[in-house]
Amino acid sequence: MSPLFLLLLVVMPVGFGLVSLALPKRLSWFLFFFVNILVLGVVFKLKSSTGLTWDLKFNLFSTGAVSLKLAVTHLGWFFLAISSVATILFSMFSLDFNDRKHATFAAPFWMILIGATNGIFLSQSWIAFFFAWELMSWTSLLIIGHGKTPSFKAGIYYYALSFFGTMAMMAGIWLLYHRTGSWDIATTTLRIAADFTTHRSFAMTVTALFAVGFLAKSALFPFHMWPQMAHAEAPDDFSAYLSGIMIKYGIYGLALFVIPVFAMTPKGTMKIISGVPWPMYALAWISAITSVIGTVMAIFTNDMKRLMAWSTVANVGYIGVALSTNSSLGYAAALFHTANHMIFKGSIFAALAAVKFRTGEREMHKLGGLAYVMPITFMTFLLGIIAAAGIPPLSGFNSKWMIFQALFEKKMVFVATVIFFSSTGAFLYLFRALHTVFLGQLSPRFRHVKEAPMLMSFSMIILMILMLIPGIFPGTVTGFFNNILASFGFAPIKTTLNSMTGSTASINGTVIAAVFGLAVLIVFIMFLLGARQHKVAMMDNYTCGEDPEDWKVGPERYHYGYDFYQPIKPLFAWMPLGAVEKLYETLRRSIERFGNLVSSISADGSRLGWTFVIGILIIIVTGVMK
Amino acid sequence: MNNTIFILGVGAFFLMMIGLYGVLTNRNVFRLILGLGLMETGVNLFIVGASYWKGGKPPILGTVFETKAVDSYADPVPQALVLTSIVIGLGVTALALALMVRLKETTKSIDIIETKEEEVNE
Amino acid sequence: MKYSIFLIVAPLAAAFTIPMLGTYLPRLSKLIAALMLLAGTALSAWLLTAYKAQTVIVIGGWMPPFGISLHVDLLSLISVTAVYGATLMATLYQLFDGQEKKPYFYMLILLLTAALNGMILTGDLFNLFVFMEIAGISSYALIASGNGAAGVRGALKYMIVASLASVAYLAAIAIIYSTAGSLNMATVASGMRDLNPVVGALVVLLILASVFTEMEIFPFNSWVPSAYQGAPSSVSALLSGAVTVAAAYVALRMSYIVFGQGMGDIIRYGKFNVTNILFWLGVITVITGQAAAYAQADAKKMLALSSVAQMGIILFAISIASDLAIYGIVFAVIAHSLSKLLLFMVTGKFVSASGTSHWAKWKGLGRENPLSGGLFLIGALGILGIPLFAGFWGKFSIIGAAFKAPGVSWIGVYIILAATVVEAVYFFRLAHLLFEEPETKPVSIKSSIWFRISTALLAAAIIGIGVYPAPIDKKVRKIPTELSSKNTEGYISTAYRAMGR
Structure with missing residues (x-):
């Protein structure tokens, strides 16, 4: 294998993206699909070439050699593989989604974004990593904005938080470089882990700076509010990518740098709580809080994309908890859930995009009964939420099981309780979404709605299969983990094609699937043999003799899905939800106010002389200070 | 301390302060320009004063002043500096006055503070 | 190197031909202006490539420190080239895409160029004052x-603020001359340390106040928003792309050579810590500039305040005074100059097409004119210091230098990094607004072929430096050696050699 293939993975999509800026919109979407095929091909060609390295070194003044190093690592290849598989399905979906009526100008930027994604997963030097990271940030901002004012408001919220994290990362990279004299990721990880014994506060600062960057990107607390804006307002087909793949960059960063650092830290250098170093325990609680916030907010959300964005936040919380156990089981569980979430959240968002494509609606209470007219979409969504809720035999069950096993292993009882709470809460919002959108009565408005177009349906069918396989044969995914674990010095986990072993038990995915399949079969037979149902049309409601039209209330207002969980809302009134958002808004407002104050100094000319005199005073003060 | 230098220094300082006071307290462009002019004069006086010494002869070689000894000359450089700075000050003041006239023509006022937002088209 | 004098004299001479020709042959006079700037750009670029060692050029046979001398070194040549390039771009823009101007306008541009180059090249403090005043007078008229x-x-x-600044500078000159007995920068530099620290501090205070006024440092920048907004866009581009280059250069030269006797240690007069001043004013300028730009509804004022913030970063870098910081300063100044030229040229188009400089009214202009919108985006990315664009190397090096420096400069880094987030928000806000769906059909912009060529060149330069910084990098390597006093190739030793000492 030529190392140039690595460069190709980055440069090719970017190049195609730049070229397609000049092409008509529709053509650029075809090119987009084509690029993803090429990327997938190259990624799978690289499967067995771990260690393949492409390095460009150039002298940069007094900093010496700066290297842009790309290399295939076990972890990087795993992320590359799952992301490129998911991406090709999303791009197939987008091909039909961006028809004449719906086409956006996102394709060129999305191609550049894919190049940046590959760059992030391949980079082995911090400079290359930073380049790819920034390229990813601003192209994704432009895609989320896609020329719509409300979308951009959401996008810039995301970008401000993300850019804040990026700036923290830049500081971290320099601190690392000045201490170690190297830009290399693996080398610096080792050095900083050793530094925890000698230069504790320095090592903590650096890891904290990187952690801020990664937390902001993967929407962990206190950056948890951007997905509900950005995922909801992004182009519908891009939401799948955003929620499936982009939210995982932060997870990748944590798994690449932060977790290994604490895993390699010599024992006894740090206070241990519950079997993990205290920063990891803090991460566990940050993630747990994130998942609770995500769950509670999802329960009370009426907009289906927003709901699923909150669900994504909750799931990232699970992954964070798994990572924070700092054990091989937890690390593997996090990777497994990352891969599964990529597919199942991708399918959920794809199904929602298909619904929006056909109906144009996003608020759930305006929909209903779509299962009758969009069966494939319904099935995709059904399997997606079953996986998300962690019900066997779908993929989500296996990874959630592993997460709990990892928590039990470290005896993190309180965290496990919290996670269990939000995992149960997931049922509340997921099945409500299924029921409100796809079941119940079909609104007369949507009686003539058709199934999603062919390519969209096709990609959704493949997504369904991809959700089933890791559920029945967990080994198809977990088989990759032992190499990754070994590369970070973790012990291997026990796994075969259809079974996994945790800390307290082991499960066999195939047996579970068979039992479940049998149960479903029995229920289905009972359903067929059961009594005939009586179908009620949506408008056929009991309204106590009043005509709702008199009150200007349309059928969707007394749809049962409207504000469904109103009754249990007071239960959560004590939670300070939205406090962080308020804090950010206050910060933004005070920046604006401060800016206005500064501008007002020079706004009229009456203070020109004074500014000069005050300036001289400031010079004197700063000069004699300290 | 030499009386002349003292008088020059104090005069220069007060001229500058009077000018600064004018700049700080006025919003009429004409008065602002006057204030700036006073400050400039003050600083010029200061430079001249800095090069003064009692008994210094004009630094010109020749028979008119009948000085041959170089160390009895007054330093010529500050004089040159002051001349240059006076010329520059003249130019700036002239331009400022021209701008003031233009301001009066366009806004009917010579107040430095704008009362309404002015349009920009290029 | 002896041709360096033409960098100042030629535009000055050309400027004086314009009022003579302008009345009868206005088009020829404009052509002369453009050709003069083109020739100047070529000459400065040639001098830059042919550059070997720093030289002192004696003017009129009066040996330094008595006469005036020009001091040509690498940093000044880079700055002069930037000034010439920026002026050429702005002039072409005004000639082919701006409103019709009288020939005097181009005379003023030539005067400004000569003055800025003089500010950069001169080795004499009073000469610097004269050039600063010429630059001032021509910019007032241009605005x-x-x-x-x-x-x-x-x-x-x-004019009001700059006149106060020039009074301060003149007072400083009087003090310097009466105590140090010379106005040559190198001689003054060696004399400054022997001064009574109170007098030294007073001189530093007065000179810094005037330099900061030119460099748009808070709070001396109260003139900036109005001047940038009121000026024709080509002149705003000049203020931002050329005047700030010269001002930043003067600030650097004053700090390192005149006050500091060569780059390196903390500059201190008794208890008066000059490095501290540079550091804190830089940081304050960044904060105030970014916040004020964020709150601005006027695009030209917003860009002006963004320039202010960039100058703050550069002043902050000057206070660090390490090799890496110098590297960052050169890249940051060049990137800022290129990006701001591009931004002001495009903004000028938007202003004249829409008839307003309130950016909220520009919704959808980029959809109608994708080329201009795209150029604005490139300019914004260049300023922000996003990797693969010119600004990145500057910002990256400055941050690295600050972390390496002893003392508290890391506090400044965190503040600057946080302020960059604000900058990103307001730049992307406007760049995206251009592509948002408008309520009414936006006007389409007509542009000349020259506009397309020059903006394409600027965009190519921004991306080119971002992707391949090696050519500038190779040049910049020598600069710290030239600025240091401990080195025989340093500024002061070269100046002394020219004096025969």
């Missing part, structure tokens, strides 16, 4: 040349 009342008011505001 007042457009936009009616707004232009005149902007020019008057600039």
Whole structure:
């Protein structure tokens, strides 16, 4: 294998993206699909070439050699593989989604974004990593904005938080470089882990700076509010990518740098709580809080994309908890859930995009009964939420099981309780979404709605299969983990094609699937043999003799899905939800106010002389200070 | 301390302060320009004063002043500096006055503070 | 190197031909201006490539420290090239895409160029004052040349603050001359340390106040928003792309050579810590500039305040005074100059097409004119210091230098990094707004072929430096050696050699 293939993975999509800026919109979407095929091909060609390295070194003044190093690592290849598989399905979906009526100008930027994604997963030097990271940030901002004012408001919220994290990362990279004299990721990880014994506060600062960057990107607390804006307002087909793949960059960063650092830290250098170093325990609680916030907010959300964005936040919380156990089981569980979430959240968002494509609606209470007219979409969504809720035999069950096993292993009882709470809460919002959108009565408005177009349906069918396989044969995914674990010095986990072993038990995915399949079969037979149902049309409601039209209330207002969980809302009134958002808004407002104050100094000319005199005073003060 | 230098220094300082006071307290462009002019004069006086010494002869070689000894000359450089700075000050003041006239023509006022937002088209 | 004098003299001479020719042959006079700037750019670029060692050029046979001398070194040549390039771009823009101007306008541009180059090249403090005043006078007139009342008011505001600054500078010169007995920078530099620290501090205070006024440092920058807004866009581009280059250069030269006797240690007069001043004013300028730009509804004022913030970063870098910081300063100044030229040229188009400089009214302009919108985006990315664009190397090096420096400069880094987030928000806000769905059909912009060529060149330079910084990098390597006093190739030792000492 030529190392140039690595460069190709980055440069090719970017190049195609730049070229397609000049092409008509529709053509650029075809090119987009084509690029993803090429990327997938190259990624799978690289499967067995771990260690393949492409390095460009150039002298940069007094900093010496700066290297842009790309290399295939076990972890990087795993992320590359799952992301490129998911991406090709999303791009197939987008091909039909961006028809004449719906086409956006996102394709060129999305191609550049894919190049940046590959760059992030391949980079082995911090400079290359930073380049790819920034390229990813601003192209994704432009895609989320896609020329719509409300979308951009959401996008810039995301970008401000993300850019804040990026700036923290830049500081971290320099601190690392000045201490170690190297830009290399693996080398610096080792050095900083050793530094925890000698230069504790320095090592903590650096890891904290990187952690801020990664937390902001993967929407962990206190950056948890951007997905509900950005995922909801992004182009519908891009939401799948955003929620499936982009939210995982932060997870990748944590798994690449932060977790290994604490895993390699010599024992006894740090206070241990519950079997993990205290920063990891803090991460566990940050993630747990994130998942609770995500769950509670999802329960009370009426907009289906927003709901699923909150669900994504909750799931990232699970992954964070798994990572924070700092054990091989937890690390593997996090990777497994990352891969599964990529597919199942991708399918959920794809199904929602298909619904929006056909109906144009996003608020759930305006929909209903779509299962009758969009069966494939319904099935995709059904399997997606079953996986998300962690019900066997779908993929989500296996990874959630592993997460709990990892928590039990470290005896993190309180965290496990919290996670269990939000995992149960997931049922509340997921099945409500299924029921409100796809079941119940079909609104007369949507009686003539058709199934999603062919390519969209096709990609959704493949997504369904991809959700089933890791559920029945967990080994198809977990088989990759032992190499990754070994590369970070973790012990291997026990796994075969259809079974996994945790800390307290082991499960066999195939047996579970068979039992479940049998149960479903029995229920289905009972359903067929059961009594005939009586179908009620949506408008056929009991309204106590009043005509709702008199009150200007349309059928969707007394749809049962409207504000469904109103009754249990007071239960959560004590939670300070939205406090962080308020804090950010206050910060933004005070920046604006401060800016206005500064501008007002020079706004009229009456203070020109004074500014000069005050300036001289400031010079004197700063000069004699300290 | 030499009386002349003292008088020059104090005069220069007060001229500058009077000018600064004018700049700080006025919003009429004409008065602002006057204030700036006073400050400039003050600083010029200061430079001249800095090069003064009692008994210094004009630094010109020749028979008119009948000085041959170089160390009895007054330093010529500050004089040159002051001349240059006076010329520059003249130019700036002239331009400022021209701008003031233009301001009066366009806004009917010579107040430095704008009362309404002015349009920009290029 | 002996041709360096033409960098100042030639535009000055050309400027004086314009009022003579202008009345009868206005088009020829404009052609002369453009050709002069083109020749100047070529000459400075040639001098830059042929550069070997720093030289002192004696003017009129009066040996330094008595006569005036020019001091040509690598940093000054880079700055002069940047000034010439920026002026050429702005002039072409005004000639082919701006409103029709009288020939005097181009005379003023040539005067400004000569003055800025003089500020950069001169080795004499009083000469610097003269050039600063010429630059000032020509910029007041240039600012007042457009936009009616707004232009005149902007020019008057600039004039008032700059006159206060020149009084301060003259007072400093009087003190220096009466105590050190010379106005040659190198001689003064060696004399400064022997001064009574109180007098030294007073001199530093007065000179810094005047330099900061030119460099748009808070709070001396109260003239900036009005002047940039009132000026025709080509002049705003000049202020931002050329004047700030010269101002930043003067600030650097003053700090390192005159006050500091060569780059390196903390500059201190008794208890008066000059490095501290540079550091804190830089940081304050960044904070105030970014916040004020964020709150601005006027695009030209917003860009002006963004320039202010960039100058703050550069002043902060000057206070660090390490090799890496110098590297960052050169890259940051060049990137800022290129990006701001591009931004002001495009903004000028938007202003004249839409008839307003309130950016909220520009919704959808980029959809109608994708080329201009795209150029604005490139300019914004260049300023922000996003990797693969010119600004990145500057910002990256400055941050690295600050972390390496001893003392508290890391506090400044965190503040600057946080302020960059604000900058990103307001730049992307406007860049994206251009592509948002408008309520009414936006106007389409007509542009000349020259506009397309020059903006394409600027965009190519921004991306080119971002992707391949090696050519500039190779040049910049020598600069710290030249600035240091401990080195025989340093500024002061070269100047002394020219004096025969």
